Amino acid sequence: MSDAPRHLHSPSSLRPVIHGTHGMVASEHYLATAAGFGVLERGGNAVDAAAAVCFALHVLEPHQNGIAGEVPILIRWASDGRVYAVNGQGWMPKAATIPLFRSLGIDLIPGDGLLPATVPAVVDAWVLALQRFGTLSLRELLDPAIELAEGGFPMYPSLAACIEANRTRFEEEWPTSAAVYLPGGRPPRVGEVYRNSTWAATMRRLADAEACAANEGREAALNAARREFYEGPIAQTIARWCREQRFRDASGQRNGGLLTEGDLSGYRGRIEEPVSTTYHGYRVHKCGPWTQGPVFLQQLNLLEGFDLAAMGHNSAAYLHTLIECAKLAFADREAYYADPDFVAVSLERLLSKEYAAERRTAGAWESGRLGVQENGQGNGNGDTTHLDVVDRWGNMVSATPSGSWIQSSPVVEGLGFPLGTRGQMFYLDESHPERLEPGKRPSTTLTPSLALAEAEGLPHLAFGTPGGDCQDQWTLQFFLNFVHFGMGLQEAIDAPTVHSRDFASSFYPHDAHPGEMAAEDRIAPEVIDALRARGHVVHLDPGWSHGGVLAVALDPATGVMSGAASPRPGQAYVMGR
Numbered sequence: 001m002s003d004a005p006r007h008l009h010s011p012s013s014l015r016p017v018i019h020g021t022h023g024m025v026a027s028e029h030y031l032a033t034a035a036g037f038g039v040l041e042r043g044g045n046a047v048d049a050a051a052a053v054c055f056a057l058h059v060l061e062p063h064q065n066g067i068a069g070e071v072p073i074l075i076r077w078a079s080d081g082r083v084y085a086v087n088g089q090g091w092m093p094k095a096a097t098i099p100l101f102r103s104l105g106i107d108l109i110p111g112d113g114l115l116p117a118t119v120p121a122v123v124d125a126w127v128l129a130l131q132r133f134g135t136l137s138l139r140e141l142l143d144p145a146i147e148l149a150e151g152g153f154p155m156y157p158s159l160a161a162c163i164e165a166n167r168t169r170f171e172e173e174w175p176t177s178a179a180v181y182l183p184g185g186r187p188p189r190v191g192e193v194y195r196n197s198t199w200a201a202t203m204r205r206l207a208d209a210e211a212c213a214a215n216e217g218r219e220a221a222l223n224a225a226r227r228e229f230y231e232g233p234i235a236q237t238i239a240r241w242c243r244e245q246r247f248r249d250a251s252g253q254r255n256g257g258l259l260t261e262g263d264l265s266g267y268r269g270r271i272e273e274p275v276s277t278t279y280h281g282y283r284v285h286k287c288g289p290w291t292q293g294p295v296f297l298q299q300l301n302l303l304e305g306f307d308l309a310a311m312g313h314n315s316a317a318y319l320h321t322l323i324e325c326a327k328l329a330f331a332d333r334e335a336y337y338a339d340p341d342f343v344a345v346s347l348e349r350l351l352s353k354e355y356a357a358e359r360r361t362a363g364a365w366e367s368g369r370l371g372v373q374e375n376g377q378g379n380g381n382g383d384t385t386h387l388d389v390v391d392r393w394g395n396m397v398s399a400t401p402s403g404s405w406i407q408s409s410p411v412v413e414g415l416g417f418p419l420g421t422r423g424q425m426f427y428l429d430e431s432h433p434e435r436l437e438p439g440k441r442p443s444t445t446l447t448p449s450l451a452l453a454e455a456e457g458l459p460h461l462a463f464g465t466p467g468g469d470c471q472d473q474w475t476l477q478f479f480l481n482f483v484h485f486g487m488g489l490q491e492a493i494d495a496p497t498v499h500s501r502d503f504a505s506s507f508y509p510h511d512a513h514p515g516e517m518a519a520e521d522r523i524a525p526e527v528i529d530a531l532r533a534r535g536h537v538v539h540l541d542p543g544w545s546h547g548g549v550l551a552v553a554l555d556p557a558t559g560v561m562s563g564a565a566s567p568r569p570g571q572a573y574v575m576g577r
Contacts, residue, residue, distance in 0.1 A: 020576030030573035035144035055145035067402025078394035088125030090118035111508030113249030114257030118425030121437035174410035199416030281455030301356035317531030397449035489564035496522035
């Protein structure tokens, strides 16, 4: 057997681990990966490449993410050794109040239409990141996406299926969506070239605004592009759309949107300190409680008290322990997490090793009922995408774009993309930490990850996955596979997974399934039987259906990079050199 580090191997996986020394890009669509890799080849850094990947994904996966959505970003900056979090979550409009929704006869914020739209955060987030860390112009990073939108790309099965599933609504209720996604009056067939020239024209406005201010310096030029989106004709079009249009949503009523010109022009994201914990030679970094990211860290702290390797990979004891820890951590998410600008979230306590020890001591680990919420609500399946990048200088980026889904809101006339619906995360309950308030960011499920080695012989990792509330369960299993069970990147990604459905879904209608869990049907039947004997209600999912974990790694001792992408979504790929 080779003496090379194990993260370089994939002895029993479906795909090879990709290796390189110049750069590595992973994303949920191979054409977006190629766009980002092209940026690295032209001398751009990881932040430049990540922005290019993200914009390309907006075009290629409009059912998973869009430019009017959100994007939490983690950046490991090699020159100072620090990790930075970019808060790319938009906030609710000033008019969004609990009394307003009650006056409309609405008890739950709908997950579709215009009412749940938050301020689009993607453009602001990447402008912030590029001003601080990037080297290339926004035009250079938008060009691959504009070319894909204008010149087209081959339609693929999951996008085609989404368009077909929503065809009737497009035709009968959302004519602007029909105009963009039903060219010639029908859904594009798999293999046909699909174009979105309206989206391309909108993005050209940003590039042109930047070019007009180029003589004022790079930062001023990027600000000019940002103003074009948040204060110029694009913002005016979005505000007018919300003001003048009415669409039926899950409430059964026809409602408009609440976003105004003032909401858009007043929006500001920021660069923050991430939160972190230590685990078996790693310091693992996540975004703050405006995401569900800290729940990953809470699970690690809980699991640190168990000998997972001795239990055996995907044994009944091991999976039972994972599920029970997930219940405890997600119960805390429901009880405490919210926008820290509005709610005091005691992360120092929640992420302490002492608190984890208390929670472990209080647990009834032999049954399957630990952490079940009597009045809880369950797991949702949000549509999201992900990207990871490492460059030749050792900079790393992990980002999880989402929102602005074509199946959730109609395409804004003249812009080529829909608004987001992330406001559905809020509750119309004044006692809930995630209560609706004007200007408040919803606690998104989006959760990129950076695990930096603090012990010799370990690589740095950037990883993540689509999957709504399941993200920090599937990526956790990838990470544990790598840390405890000697698996390489691809093998750790390919291994079958489980997730709890016990806790409140982040998405409308916030349903719950106490005591329930789901398992890919590649888990051994005798293990499933043993889990059921412990009290778990186990639902079997198809064997390759849980998310689409991506990961890139950097060996700090040698500079060698590696990357892997799950075969589950169908289009995910990694490229490196």
